[in-house]
Amino acid sequence: MQQERILDFIKDRNELAKGGQKVADLIELGFSDYLETGKIPFQLLENIALKDLLHYVETSHVFYLEKKLPEISQSILSLCKAFGQSHPITLVLNHFFHKYYKDLKDHLALEDEQIIPYVSVLVQAENGAFENLALLKICDRYLLSNFHENHSDTEMDIRIVRRTLMEFNAPPSAESQYRLLLNQLTAFEKDLHFHSELEEKVMIPKALDLEKAIRG
Numbered sequence: 194m195q196q197e198r199i200l201d202f203i204k205d206r207n208e209l210a211k212g213g214q215k216v217a218d219l220i221e222l223g224f225s226d227y228l229e230t231g232k233i234p235f236q237l238l239e240n241i242a243l244k245d246l247l248h249y250v251e252t253s254h255v256f257y258l259e260k261k262l263p264e265i266s267q268s269i270l271s272l273c274k275a276f277g278q279s280h281p282i283t284l285v286l287n288h289f290f291h292k293y294y295k296d297l298k299d300h301l302a303l304e305d306e307q308i309i310p311y312v313s314v315l316v317q318a319e320n321g322a323f324e325n326l327a328l329l330k331i332c333d334r335y336l337l338s339n340f341h342e343n344h345s346d347t348e349m350d351i352r353i354v355r356r357t358l359m360e361f362n363a364p365p366s367a368e369s370q371y372r373l374l375l376n377q378l379t380a381f382e383k384d385l386h387f388h389s390e391l392e393e394k395v396m397i398p399k400a401l402d403l404e405k406a407i408r409g
């Protein structure tokens with residue numbers, strides 16, 4: 194089953210006016226390529242301007258929080274009902290989701306509140322907003338230079354819970370919910386891996402180059 198992708202989400206939110214679709218089209222092309230070949234097409238992604246990468250990453254965060262996580266939560270709820278309260282997988286799924294939801298929210302909030310605004314200021318400074326140079330001096334270089342060290346793998350926990358779920362047979366009354374949740378987890382795991390690689394290997398290196406050019 195084809196799951197909703199970020200392009201549909203952008204269209205629903207009428208973000209096309211911001212030029213979001215053209216860039217999202219290109220990035221989604223890269224994502225399809227990754228699904229087909231298992232390799233992320235960095236050469237394609239490196240052609241995208243930093244400000245557009247920022248917009249895509251920011252929109253993806255909203256897409257995960259407002260669309261993907263509620264969908265997965267709903268599937269977990271309905272599957273747990275079918276397994277029954279005392280089944281071990283119900284415990285695992287409930288525990289996983291509560292913890293995971295919090296961890297992912299914190300991860301995205303850190304990027305939304307610190308990384309993205311800082312890189313936005315860099316982009317504005319590059320475009321001649323010199324008053325931003327003073328602002329930049331106040332910000333610590335620590336933010337970007339330590340990004341890779343502090344950036345956690347948000348897809349790893351999903352992989353573990355997906356594999357655990359596969360060790361149990363689907364309840365006969367809920368085979369379709371079981372398959373749906375497995376599909377959602379598999380797709381989200383890939384989505385998050387692609388997202389994380391886009392941040393680590395394309396967006397942050399570009400931002401570090403720009404930071405060096407501006408701040409010296």
Ligand SMILES: [Fe+2]
Pocket residue numbers: 250254301304388392
């Ligand atoms: Fe992110």
Ligand SMILES: [Fe+2]
Pocket residue numbers: 300304344389392
């Ligand atoms: Fe991230």
